[in-house]
Amino acid sequence: MTQPTAGALLELSGVRKRYGQQVAVDDVSLALREGEFLTFLGPSGSGKTTTLMMVAGLQQPDAGSIILRGKAVDRLPPYKRDIGMVFQHYALFPHMTVRRNIAFPLEMRGTPKAEASRLVDEALAMVGLPHHGERLPRELSGGQQQRVALARAMVYRPALLLMDEPLGALDKSLREQLQLEIKRLHRERRMSVLYVTHDQSEALTMSDRIAVFNDGRIEQIGAPADLYERPASRFVAGFVGETNFLTGEALGRDGNGARVSLAGVAMPVSDRFLATPGSRVSVAVRPERVRLSTTGEGVPAELVDLIYLGNARRFVLRLAGGAEWTALMQADAAEASEIEPGQTVRVSWQGMHATAFPM
C-alpha cells in the first residue's frame, strides 16, 4: 500500500473496475486536497462517472483503495461515508416538498428538529430559494430543482461533495449562471468538491485542478492553465480547448530550440517532448497562437473563409498538405492584417506555443 499523501482529503490508489470484459476504470490514482475543486473531465465512457460512483460507494472497485480523511472507505456502504452528491437529473424525491427533501439527510442523521429546521432555512437562503420550501419538486424549473439538489447535498456539511454532470440538463445561459453560483458556494463554504463533466469549458471555468480521463485512465491531472498550455498528450491537447494538428517530421534542435519539418518548412516547437530526428510527430497549435502574414517564414496556406465573431475573427485555412486549421484574432488585429479569403498566406507561431507529440 502507498503512503497517504499529506493534506489529502481523498486519496484513490490503483482503483480498477471492470464490467465483464470491458475495463471501465484502469489503475486510477489521485489525491484531492482539503477545500479543492477537482474536476473529472473526459468523453462519455472514459471512466469518470464510474470513478465518482466508486467514491460515493454506489459502485464497488475490483482493486485499489479509496481513503477518505485517512480512513479506508472502499468497503463502506454509501450511507456511512459522509459524502454529499448532486446527480445529473437532480434525483429529488418527487413525493416530498422542497423542505422535506433538504431535511432528509438531517433526519437520517438524527439532527434535532429545531436545529434541522434552522439548517434547512439557511440552505434554502444559500441557494436563493427562501420561499420555495413548501413546493413539490415538479413545481420547480430545472434550474431551481438543481439548486434544491445542491442545498440537499450541502445542508449536512459532508466531508466531500460529489457532482455528476449537475448542469448537463440545463440550457447554456442557466448553466453559466449556476457554474458561477457553485463556484461561489465552494469558495464561501470551503467545500471539497469532485465534479464530473464532459464540457471542457465548464471544467476550465470552475476547477482548481482537472483530471482528464480517457479509456478508463487519467491522461493528465493539473491546473486548467497547465492542461491548456502544456498538454501532456495529444488526447489532452485535442480534448481541452480547440487545437490545430499537423503531422510532420522531427528535426532535432538547433541554436534556437527544437524544430519540426512541416510541409517542407522547418518550424519551431517547444522542446518538452524530444522526439528522435526523423520520427513522425503531431504538432498542436492553439488557434489564438496562430500568426498569419503575407510575407516571411511559415507554412504556406490558403485562406478559405473568414468568419465574423463580433469581438474576434476566425480564419479558416487550408495548409499545404491539406490540413484544415483555424486562427483566431481579435477584431482590430484582424482588420489590420487585411487578409482576404482566397489569398495565400504564411502560417507561423512561437516555438513555446507549439507542442510536438510523438506518434
Added chain:
Amino acid sequence: MGAWRVLRALACTLVGIYLIAPLAIVLVISFSSASFLRFPPPGYSLRWYANLMNDPAWLDAIGVSLQVLLPTAFLSTALGTAAAYALVRGRIRGGGLIGAFLLTPMVVPSIITAAGLYMLYRWLGLNGTLPGLVIGHVVVTLPYVVATVGSALRSMDPRLEAAASVLGATPFAAFRRITLPLLAPAVLSSLLFAMVLSFDELIISLFVGSARMRTVPVQMWSNIRGDFDPTVAAIASLCFLVALIALGCEALLRRRNGEKE
C-alpha cells in the same frame, strides 16, 4: 374517412354489446318476479335479493369469502411487493428464472394448480380449512402483484434510492421513506386487484374448500347445478357491483397518481 369513422363506431358498439349483454341479462333477471330463469322476465321484484339476505347458506358463503379475501389480499400484496423488489432491485443469480416461476400460476390452468394443492393439502391436512383456502388464493393472486409492483419498480428511477443512500439512509430507511411511498399506487391497486381475484376465484376454492368452507362462487356453482333460481342472478349482480367499485377505486388511484407525474 367518414365511412371509416362510421365503421369504427359500429364495430365498437357491437363489441360493447357483446361484452355487456350477458351482464345485462343477469342484472335484469336478478330483479325478476318469476321463480325460474326467463328473459325477459314477466315482472319485476326484489324477492331474490331478499332471499339472498335470508338464506344462511348465502350469508355463510359471503362470510367465508370475506374471511378468505382479506388475509389473501394483504398476504399476497406484502409477499408480492417484497418479491418484486428483490427481483427488480436485487442482484439475484437466476432472478429471471425465479420471476418466471412466480408467474406460473397465471399461465398454468388453474385446475392443475387446484388439483396439485388438493393433493398436497390432503397430506398436510389443510383441505377444508381457512388457512388452506387463503394459501391457495395467495398462490393464484401473487403473480398479479409481482407483475404490477414489478413494472412500477422498473419504471421508478433507481437513482432516487441511490441518492437516499448517499444522503445517509440505510437500505431499510430508503425503502420505507422513498421506495414504498412512490410504489404506493401500485401496491394499493395490487391490493384491490387481489381482493377482486380472490372474491372471484372458483376452482381452487372448489377443490380445497368443503361443505362448511364455501366461498360465494362455490355456493353459486352448487346452486346452478341444483335447484336453479334467480338468487344466483342476484348474488352475481352484487359481485359485479363489488368489482365495479374496486375498479372505480383503482381508476381514481391511477388518476391521482397520473396528476402527480
